[in-house]
Amino acid sequence: MSANAAQLPPRYLRTPEAAGFLGLSGRTLEKHRTYGTGPAYRKLGGRVVYAVEDLQAWADRGTVTSTSDPRGSVLPAKRHDDDTLATSGGEPR
Secondary structure (H helix, E strand, O other): OOHHHHOOOOOEEEHHHHHHHHOOOHHHHHHHHHHOOOOOOEEEOOEEEEEHHHHHHHHHOOOOOOOOOOOOOOOOOOOOOHHHHHHHOOOOO
16 A cells, blocks of 8 residues: 555545445335444534445445354344344444
8 A cells, every 4th residue: 555545544435335335225224223223424524424444344244155054143134123233243323
């Protein structure tokens, strides 16, 4: 990595760009945000933005090596009870 690249501020993506980065639809990402099951996000001047590092970290939580592995901790974009969020490492928002 060059010295100039190390000094760049973190890159933030709006919902459509973040969804594309993850291979999801924008609506799915919005649902994840509503239910508290998605990646961390920020509100800047009323706009929702995602740091690329947060998107990658969230995607990495779903990593498995085979179909026999326990499911990763990325939950589907739907309402979950508080017990499910607590055991999966998610946080209600």
